[in-house]
Amino acid sequence: MIFVTVGTHEQPFNRLVKFVDELKEKGLIKEEVIIQTGFSTYEPKYCTWSKLFPYQEMVKNVASARIVITHGGPSSFIMPLQVGKIPVVVPRQKQFDEHVNNHQADFSKAVAERQGNIIVVEDMNELEKTILNYNAIVKAMPAALESNNALFNEKFEGIVDELLKERK
Template sequence: MIFVTVGTHEQPFNRLVECIDNLKKNGVIQEDVIIQTGYSTYEPKYCTWQKLYPYQEMVKLVDEARIVITHGGPSSFIMPLQVGKTPIVVPRRH
């Protein structure tokens, strides 16, 4: 499973959410994808998603994930490191 989080900042990150959804749609990603979309306005059609997950559920999802993809927020990339994962960090654009 791949877990994607864009954090809880009030700024949307539609670019990342839509990109991952399209990769799933086109079969580039074959495994299950769970996305925490935060304040993004794009709603994934091919991935499981929820706007916000409770912290303990996020820890569980990160722990179970084969790959963790996140935005550059400190909490979003430090927590995967704490459970032994190396996150893929995608920066927001200016």
């Protein structure tokens, strides 16, 4: 299953919603697609959709999805990361009246460069390629992506072990 979320920003993100719906129509996407359309005015014809989902249903959809496609809002792409998914992030762009500026593109590119754990796609033609080659793209990403919390806990545990050894 593919889950798409465009967040709750009041400007439509028809470009993403319509593009994914068209990929489903053409048969390029064979699996089920669920889209959270937010304030988009385009209503998908070939995908299951809802303007909004309750948070627990969003989490369930993200956890069940093979691919999660989000807009560039941090809340939308951090949650998939928290459940172990590598999200495809399609930032809203000012030139298409999807947002007031291009901060989503700037921010998501910075996260991709620093963390290496999201796939940023600004061009819809690249989105099609990304969806069709998602598994290979993810497999080629650095396997050793570790959270700072895990590294901190590991180092802290080592310090505690050393302190306890010294006391004996």
